[in-house]
Amino acid sequence: MSINFKHIEDKLKTEAKKLLEQGKVSIVLAYGKGYDDHHPMPYVARNAADVGNIVFNEFCTANLARYLVRYPRGTKIAIAVKAADSRAVIQLIQEDKIKRENLVVLGIPVSGMKNSKTGEIIDSKTTCGLYNPVLYDILLGKEVHGKSVISPYDVLAEYEKMDKDARWDFWKKELDKCIRCYACRKACPMCYCDPCFIDQNKPKWGEKSPESHGNLMYHLTRFHHLAGRCIDCGECSRACPVNIPLYLFHKKVAKECEEMFGQVAGMKIEDKPTLVNFRVEDSDKILE
Amino acid sequence: MSRIGVFVCHCGLNIAKTVRVSELAKFASTLPDVVVAKDYKFMCSTPGQEMIANDIKKHKLDRVIVSACSPLMHEQTFRKVLENAGLNKYLVTIVNIREQVSWVTHDIEEGTAKAKAVLNGAVYRARLLGPLTSRVIDVNDDVMVVGAGIAGIQASLELANTGKKVYLIEKNSTIGGHMAQFDKTFPTLDCSACILTPKMDAVMQHKNITLMTYCEVSEVKGFVGNFDVTVRQKARYIDHSKCNGCLACTEKCPGKGVSEWDEGLVKRKAIHIPFPQAVPQRPIIDRDACVFFKKGKCRLCEKVCEHKAIDFEQQDTFTTVKVGAVIVATGYDLMDTQPLVQYGYGKYPGVYNALEVERLFNSTGPTGGKVTLRDGKEPQAIAILHCIGSRDKNNYEHCSRVCCMYSLKFSHLFKEKTTADVYQFYIDMRAAGKGYEEFYNRIIEEDVKFIRGKGARVAESADEPGRLVVEAEDTITGKFVKLPVDMVVLSPAMIPRSGSKEIARLFNLSTDKNGFFMERHPKLAPLSTMSEGIFIAGVCQSPKDIPDTVAQANGAAAEALTIVEKDKMELEATTAMVNPSSCCACQNCVRVCPYGAPFFNEQKGVSEINEALCKGCGLCASVCPASAIIARHFTNDQVLAEIEGLMEF
Numbered sequence: 001m002s003i004n005f006k007h008i009e010d011k012l013k014t015e016a017k018k019l020l021e022q023g024k025v026s027i028v029l030a031y032g033k034g035y036d037d038h039h040p041m042p043y044v045a046r047n048a049a050d051v052g053n054i055v056f057n058e059f060c061t062a063n064l065a066r067y068l069v070r071y072p073r074g075t076k077i078a079i080a081v082k083a084a085d086s087r088a089v090i091q092l093i094q095e096d097k098i099k100r101e102n103l104v105v106l107g108i109p110v111s112g113m114k115n116s117k118t119g120e121i122i123d124s125k126t127t128c129g130l131y132n133p134v135l136y137d138i139l140l141g142k143e144v145h146g147k148s149v150i151s152p153y154d155v156l157a158e159y160e161k162m163d164k165d166a167r168w169d170f171w172k173k174e175l176d177k178c179i180r181c182y183a184c185r186k187a188c189p190m191c192y193c194d195p196c197f198i199d200q201n202k203p204k205w206g207e208k209s210p211e212s213h214g215n216l217m218y219h220l221t222r223f224h225h226l227a228g229r230c231i232d233c234g235e236c237s238r239a240c241p242v243n244i245p246l247y248l249f250h251k252k253v254a255k256e257c258e259e260m261f262g263q264v265a266g267m268k269i270e271d272k273p274t275l276v277n278f279r280v281e282d283s284d285k286i287l288e
Numbered sequence: 289m290s291r292i293g294v295f296v297c298h299c300g301l302n303i304a305k306t307v308r309v310s311e312l313a314k315f316a317s318t319l320p321d322v323v324v325a326k327d328y329k330f331m332c333s334t335p336g337q338e339m340i341a342n343d344i345k346k347h348k349l350d351r352v353i354v355s356a357c358s359p360l361m362h363e364q365t366f367r368k369v370l371e372n373a374g375l376n377k378y379l380v381t382i383v384n385i386r387e388q389v390s391w392v393t394h395d396i397e398e399g400t401a402k403a404k405a406v407l408n409g410a411v412y413r414a415r416l417l418g419p420l421t422s423r424v425i426d427v428n429d430d431v432m433v434v435g436a437g438i439a440g441i442q443a444s445l446e447l448a449n450t451g452k453k454v455y456l457i458e459k460n461s462t463i464g465g466h467m468a469q470f471d472k473t474f475p476t477l478d479c480s481a482c483i484l485t486p487k488m489d490a491v492m493q494h495k496n497i498t499l500m501t502y503c504e505v506s507e508v509k510g511f512v513g514n515f516d517v518t519v520r521q522k523a524r525y526i527d528h529s530k531c532n533g534c535l536a537c538t539e540k541c542p543g544k545g546v547s548e549w550d551e552g553l554v555k556r557k558a559i560h561i562p563f564p565q566a567v568p569q570r571p572i573i574d575r576d577a578c579v580f581f582k583k584g585k586c587r588l589c590e591k592v593c594e595h596k597a598i599d600f601e602q603q604d605t606f607t608t609v610k611v612g613a614v615i616v617a618t619g620y621d622l623m624d625t626q627p628l629v630q631y632g633y634g635k636y637p638g639v640y641n642a643l644e645v646e647r648l649f650n651s652t653g654p655t656g657g658k659v660t661l662r663d664g665k666e667p668q669a670i671a672i673l674h675c676i677g678s679r680d681k682n683n684y685e686h687c688s689r690v691c692c693m694y695s696l697k698f699s700h701l702f703k704e705k706t707t708a709d710v711y712q713f714y715i716d717m718r719a720a721g722k723g724y725e726e727f728y729n730r731i732i733e734e735d736v737k738f739i740r741g742k743g744a745r746v747a748e749s750a751d752e753p754g755r756l757v758v759e760a761e762d763t764i765t766g767k768f769v770k771l772p773v774d775m776v777v778l779s780p781a782m783i784p785r786s787g788s789k790e791i792a793r794l795f796n797l798s799t800d801k802n803g804f805f806m807e808r809h810p811k812l813a814p815l816s817t818m819s820e821g822i823f824i825a826g827v828c829q830s831p832k833d834i835p836d837t838v839a840q841a842n843g844a845a846a847e848a849l850t851i852v853e854k855d856k857m858e859l860e861a862t863t864a865m866v867n868p869s870s871c872c873a874c875q876n877c878v879r880v881c882p883y884g885a886p887f888f889n890e891q892k893g894v895s896e897i898n899e900a901l902c903k904g905c906g907l908c909a910s911v912c913p914a915s916a917i918i919a920r921h922f923t924n925d926q927v928l929a930e931i932e933g934l935m936e937f
Contacts, residue, residue, distance in 0.1 A: 073893055096875050096888070162928070193872035193914040200915060203924045212468055225913045276879040280793055 003110055003144070006071075011140040012080055015106055017051045025078040025104055029067055031060040038116045042067060056080075059116040063233045065089050065189035069097050070164070078104040080140075081115070084233035087266030088189035090135050093229055094273055097192065107136025109144045115238055116177035124152045126247045128232035134267060152232060153255045161250055171249070172212065175219050175240040180210040184236035184246055185222065190229045197221060223249045228257045228274030231266040247277035260285055290415050292322045293349040297331035297339055297356035299386055306390040306399035312355065315404050319411045323347050332362050337369050344373040351379050351414045355407055357386040376419030378861060378921060383410045396858045398567050405937035412933030416926045417488045420861035425900060427513040428612040429852040432457065434505060434791065436466020439617035439826030439833060441487050442841035448496035452852055455609050456491065457519055459787070460548075462566035463617055464488055469549065471649035471657070473834060474697040475727030481565060481652075502572060504787075506606065508794045509884050511903055512821030513612050513857050523602040524685075525573035526559075530597035533569040534558050535561065536703060537589035537598065540732040545577030547654075551644045554654040559589050564653050572861070573598075612846040613821045616795060616805065617841065620827040623677045623684065623781040631778055632746045637662040638756050640747060640774045642694060642757045649701050659705045666773035667708045671758045673743035674700055678781030689831040691779035692718045696728060698777060699736040705883040711771060712745040713760050721833065739771075740764050743846035745774050784830040796882060799913055804830050815844045862904035862921040868894040877908035877917060 016028040032043025032053045040060050040215050044067070044069050064079055065088035071077060077098075081089060083231045090103060110133040113122045123129060125152050131144035162170060164240045198218045204220070207214030230250040237247045258264055260283045263274045294316035294398075298304035309327040316325035324347045328336050331354060343349060352375070354366050359382040367377035385403045393399045431447050433440045436458035444454045456463070467473075468488070469488040470480035491497050500519060507518035543558025558577035561569065580600060581584035590598040622643055625633040633639045638661060640648070651657035660666055672695045677683040692714065699710045717738075719728040732738070749755040749772050784803040792799050796819040798806040805824045808816040815823050825844035826837040843935045851857070866886070867875075871894035877886040878895060885901035886908055888894075897908070897917075909919040918924070 073890070097873065192874070193870075195870060195914065197913065197915050203915075203928050204913070272879065273876070274877045278880070280789070 001113055003058075004141075005057045006079055008110070008140050010055065010107055012106060012108075013051050015053050015138055015140065016045055016054060016078065017048050019078045019104055020045065020048045020051065025076040026090065027071070027075070028054075028106075029064045029077060029079040030054045030106075030123050031062070031064075031080070033058055034089055037200070038119075038170065058112060058114045061113055061235070061238060063088055063117065063187070063189050063235045064236065065092060066094055066187065066235075068103075074099075074102060076102050076104075076196045078106060078207075080106045080108060081133050081136065082108050082110050083133055084128050084231055085189075086133035086135045087128065087130075087231035088233060089266075090269055091153055091190060091229055091266035091273075093269050094271055095229075100269065104138070105133070105136045107133030107139045109133065109139065109141050111144050111146070117238065122234065122238075125155045126237055128235040135269070153251060156176055156248070156252055156255065171219075172216070174244050175215045177240060177244055178210060178215045180215070180218070181210070181241060183239040183241060184244075187235040187239035188226070189233070189235075190226055190231070191222070193225075197225075219249075223253060226250060227253045228261070228263070229265050290351050291347060291349050292319075292351040292353060292411060292414055293340070293343050293347060294319075294322055294325040294353045294355065294411070295331055295336075295343075296325070296327040296356065296385075298327060298329045299390075300329065301355060303356070303386050303390040306393050306396050307403045308396060308400045310598050312385075312403050316353075316355075316407055318410070318836075319408060321351075321415055322411060323349065330367060331356050332365055337365070337801065340366070340369050340540040341373045344370070344375060350375065351381070351417060353383060353407070353410050354415055355383040355403070356387050358382075358384045359386075362403070371560050375750070377779070378420040379414075379417055381410050381414045381417070383407050391890070399937065405934050408936055409933035413926045413930035416923070416929055417921070420920055422861045423859045423863075424856050425513055425859055427565060427597075427852060427854050428515075428610050428856050430451070430609075430611045431613050431615065431848045431852055432515070432517055432609060432611040433615045433617060435459075435465070435617040435619055435785075435828070436463035436491070436499075437617060437619045437826065437837075438467040438484065438487075439619070439828075439837045439841040439844075440615070441484075441491055441622055442838050443498050443615050443617060443825055444501075445487060445490055446842055446845035447496065447848060448494045450849060450888060452496065452849070454497045455517075455519075455611065456497055456499050457503050457505060458499075458502050460562070460571075461502045461524070461572045462568070463491060463499065463501060464565075464567065466643070467640065468563065468565070469551075469643060469650070470646050471651075472697060472701065474693045474720075475723045475916060477697070477700070482806075485565045492567045500567065501568060501791070503795055504595070505791070507914070508614075509901075510899060511859075511883060512851060514900075515821065516608055516613050517611060517614070518608045521605045521607065523575075523604050524570075525575070525578075525598065525600055525602050527597045527599050528568070528570045531570050531593075531597045532595055532597075533571075533742040534594075535571065536592045536594075538571055540588045540592050542586065543577045543579045543582075544589065545574045550654045551641070552649045553644055553647060604840050612852040613823065614795065615822050615823045615825055615841075615844045615846070615848055616791060616797070616817075616828060617824070617826045618785045618791055620782045621785050621829065622891055623783050625676055625778050625780045628677060628683075630745045631673070631743070632756070633778060636746065636748065636756055636776075638667075638774055639778065641780055642691070642698075645698060645731070645777050649698075649705070655694065659702065661775060665671045665774070666706055668676035669709045669711070669741065669771075669773040670702055670706075670775045670777065671711045671713060671771060671773045672779065673746075673758070674712070674779050674936045675742055676778040676780045679715060680781075684781040686781070686802060686831065687718065688779070689718070689781070690833045693721070693724055693833065695732045695777075696736075699731050700734060703734050703736065708774070711758075711773070712738045713758065714734060714738065714739060716740070717741050721835070732741075737760040739769060741769065741879065743776075777796055782827060784828060788828060793821055797822065797824070804828065815840060815847050821851055860904055862919070864897050864900045864904065864906065864917050864919045865899070866895050866897055867916045867918060868892065868896075870914045871895055872914040872916070874913060876911040876913070878909045880911050884905070897905045 021024045028045040031040045034041040061087045111131045206217030291642040296313045313325045313327040366380045371377045389403050428452040432455045433444045434457045444456045448454045503519050506520040509516040537559050541559045544555045546552050547556040549562040559573045575581045578675040578677045647653040679842050702710045718726045741762045745759040749757045823844040825840040886897045906919040909917040
């Protein structure tokens, strides 16, 4: 299951060049050089000459779907996506933030990506654990076969053993660490509100400086806003400078949503966003 | 700075019994911006209203809080008081300390404490309230009636006679409903068809009624005064504009289907009219029974039709009708008794349900009105079992109300048409209604045997093969009865018409635990629903007999008329609006709105709200992640202030 990153990078360059030269898209969202090889950065190629700057290696973890909503509606965009990133694309299409026909999705089947901060291999502990993009137009490489070591929800086992009070204490302790840099919000492809509720003054939903109440208000509301929408890419947790395990809460909510409504975020274009879609047969468990 | 007046109502002892009202008023006077606080025995009485009006003038109040019953009761009353005193009517706040406080506790300490908390919240919110202007809209003066049984027919005729245009929607191919299946009606024993068919014909002839049979409602948009209802015309495979009703096609048709009309007792043709007096007198093709649709060959009907009315290519079509009010009268089904295996329905040919027996009595029925069993023999002994599935905690708790009476009617008709012994197995006889007790006495005289005890089991007779045995406990003698009979008639629970769940969803109706539509108030608004402009009549609300159904239909027609008679009507000002600079274009509002008010403005890239459609329910505001939606009268600031006030306790 060894991945030839160089091969993917070459293919990504070739396809990006073709698309830009043929005028099929006006920009290509991919990865470029950072200050060293361990820190590649999101990169926007606007013409064929830019394509040479594109890189792809095991540290290219950023979810580029984050940048789709930045461009005016109707912009033709090609985007490089890994498995979870493609789910973000699907979710954004479901939410009608972007249109399928304006996108060329360059799918990257990959495993063994690494966290640039720790060098650890990223697996289903902090992400959805899929290898192959769910949605793509062009697949850059062969599909990866093999089972994820654990299921994306297995990591919850420890957490679910805690009772209500223990969970509350756990999150209060974790969220107290937050310095309100909003890196989680910036990294998240589904966090596209501008202004974010927490930045508003009337009403003032929560304290803006880093302190317990405001931190709780910000994070709990953000968790809630991502219920049924989080596609489990794990970017928020990797972006966090103080290592708050945000993925835990998101996974827990995703699991509840799946159990209650039988729907996983970002898996099918034709699905409707879970929490704003009323079906007569929906479970009433949430009311109990 | 605002000047708030707080008025605490005792509601006799309704509130005062579990809330210390004078203490509450005293507490209110200590709250910020409150300049006067009083309590009074009946705030809704004329002196109570005058007291508020006087205080508004005397203390120059600009906000009023009435701490009393539910706003559903008297909000309008107190809004009038403010309006007459020269204040904007939206500046009154009703604090419900009756239904939500005093009636839900026996403890005066608890009651008083909670009343203080909710009042405190209300004061905090009231300080942030602002004046609002009501909207005035045009009212469409047509009415839609859904379901053309006796209730729908009656309501349509009443409305049409006042000059209103009525769209009458029926899902079957003929109007008439269950009443057209009956032979006689209790207690007068007049012929059901003789009293119903003139009305069916009147519907057909009436220039103000647009009859839409074989149709179903598929979508409802809009609101009171302006509904847009989309109706699906199911494919009949016959062009009714060409068909002259000669019925030559029905004679030649080789296709056989089960007759819904005769409750499945006989077969009918694939191309058919349900019964001779059907309205409209035009056939339809049952796709599942049609030889052409099944095997691709036949088209005999097409050959015999001189008017070229047969159209195998016909598709469902959709039309949208604009109406001001809707009456839902979708009626009932009998409960399926097959799962109640102890009664052997569907297992023993001698067991019938009530509607099947109605058809046996009827001269247009499967036996031409002769009472014979499925094997053609005349029964010698007949048992009628009451309360099958109804008044039964394991199935339906409700009483179906008409079974006692129709069972008596059956006894009479059995006596008239056969020489059989007739037995009634009942829990207790319910004969409340004009002439009903007299009818009961008359049937007792007719040598019908009454056994007080619910039929427990129907089994095959061990001694006489082919006969049945009804087992029950006679609760008068305390003895166990085993009665050999040839025929058993079950009186099953009446339940809402299949598909009424879908109707409830389309029209936003609530249902009770059995699926019957909920009225707005069980006593004082029995025909209205929580959806304004939608009324209910007949058994879809709860089981009832024909006289009650007709009375309700007339009532619902009058209710609908109160809406469509007006040219204009005032709508609540409590609508929602979008702050475009905060909108994140997630379109959650567009997805959740049950009224279709928000829409996405592609050009501006933000959501907008069509205020004419907005009912002010606030769903959009609650799902807006960027808090860009402002629900007037319930703005985020106002609601947060109220919560803050509540949490102080």
